[in-house]
Amino acid sequence: MPDAAPLWATVVLPVALAVAAVVAAGFDAMLSGSAERGPAGSVREAGLRALAPLREALRLLVQRPRRTTAADRLLGRLGVVLVPVAAVLAGAVLPWGFRAVSDPSVGIVWFNAMEALAWAAVWLAGWGPNSALSLVGGYRFLAQGLAYELPHMFAITTAALGAESLRVGDVVAAQDGLWFVVWMPAAFVVYLLSALAMSFWGPFEHPVSRDAAGGAAAELAGVDRLVFLGGRWLLLVVTAGFSVPLFLGGGHGPLLPGWAWTLVKTVAVLALLVAGRRALPVLRMERYMEVAWMVLVPLTLLQALFVAVVVLNR
């Protein structure tokens, strides 16, 4: 079913991801604004609040970058840049409707490998500035990676198992009729949790949280900060978007064309994550680790077992 996407899609991809990230961040800013300052009185006020991320980006572009004493500039910069790069590379296998920029036979492995770059990115960004609180942020992400990565791998393996293929296009094709979320609900929920965790956002923003003055991002100013924190939104969009081909039937759906279904489903997942974030404090890995390994790992293994048995008997 998957066709090769035209070449221009390669150029459009980063732009489309960035637009999606700005929209998602704008929605988030609107919700935060109503918590801080009460409901917006007018449409104009609501619009102004939604523009906050763009204003913030412009502000950071005007700020001059700075560096700290004895910083490891090479590794620090590398960490910062890796965040958006990993997001865009992971986005390459994200199908729009039924077409992706690239649909290799090991697409799911590619996606997971790109996400794993986030490990390196946050750790390096925390290490780079030679500052204690940055480093604490970096440590926190390593602990977070240990907690979320195993259940996450089992969750996406389950989807691949259901389609009997590691090609993302095949996973989408296998959901013609019955979406995977229906018979793999546990894997879907675990995937959403790990999507938040690997984009270190929302309840999983401990590596960059306020209590450590911004953790891994504590020393980033100007463009560095924009690339790092903007890259985080890209990562969130991509990981949330990937739940659509994995579990929500990709472009399958009645009436609308495939690309429109992909868009609708992606928006729904992002809105769920951004709004759901309001209900939760930040999860500290010291507590979450136990849940991840004692509850989520067995749960995803049982889910994978169930899917394997179904597949063998079909």
Add this chain to the structure above:
Amino acid sequence: MDLRGALRRTAMTRPAVLAVTLPGATELRLEAEAEVRRRGWPVVDAPAAADLLVVCGDPASDDTPWLDGIERSMPEPALRIVAGESGQLADALDTARRDLIDKAATRRAAEVAEVAHVADVSDEPGGHEHGDHEGHGDGHDHTMGEVAGLPMAERGDDRDELRLDRLHVPIGPASSDWPAGLVLRLTLQGDVVQGVEVDHLPLPPSPRLPFWDEPWLRAAHGDEVSRGSAVRRRCAAHLDSAGRLLAVVGWDDVAARCRRLRDEVLSGASRESIGGDLRRTVRRVERSRPLRWSIAGLGELPADRARAAGVSGPALAADGDAHDRLLKWLHEVERGLEGLDDARPLAPDDRTGPRGRLDGPQPPSRALLDILPELLTGAEFACARIIVASLDPDLDELALAPVSGAAHA
């Protein structure tokens, strides 16, 4: 080219604010928070992210070095303003914004000449993050040596008896969501607190009473104070503390609501207008199982230990951990709703302030500070911040001891 100038100017129309509060300036802090929020300017938590440093309170000469340090570690265009008196803040912010816009628009020549900032860490008690240092695993066990003028980390046994690097990291006084003026000198291994030294900024003698304790102290001096205003102050103090703790825990949404309610209570909102919102917020916190699961067991302080340490007030009555103390605050706020508009005079012998008994041998926050080391040692950095926020000592009270003694006589 003028487009660039216009963009530069637009960028600074809403500068990011880093607010630092000095001891004794609680009222100014509340004013600054409300004003910045009203304008919709972003509030940040690190110098690296800030354009505008707002100092609430009058800096003593001792404060200048660390404030300079913070300002130096802010990226250009950077500006510091001092909000020393209430009522002048709005003008000061307007002026600061104009200056920042000018700075941003005209700095192009300097941009080429100057390299990025190098933070100076030599002499500040609390420039809270830049330029700290960690030793690399170089195979040697010596503790001396320098890299770029900074001492290397020393080594020591951790809780599992592994020899690991130790960092000395001062936290405060410029951290966000942090008691004004408090400085904790932490010895960290990784992110585990191995040692704590409690310190604070100098507390200049001030004619002003501590803001949160003011109604009770004034009543003790014989002034006419209505019960309603005392209840309002108590509710606002607890909402302030709860907002702080929730912000440290990372539940920004509810923290923001607590702070908004705090400002409404202080500005005289009626019981009917805020009652519903307040009860909803309290229920939301109460019912949150993730929150309970996340902070239960942190900073366990049983009543007998608290009493022995001289703690009174909510921290004693809560008889438990950080979560119990949070709920205690919120329940006291909810109970206080009834009395918001009570016009009867406050009894002069009522000396139970928001943080405890004001007529004891020492101010209530002194006891809260004294138990910090035993509660913090061995905790992880994040837990340590939560424990401090769950006790929320008010350093304004430390200047209080003679006042309450005099009132007693």
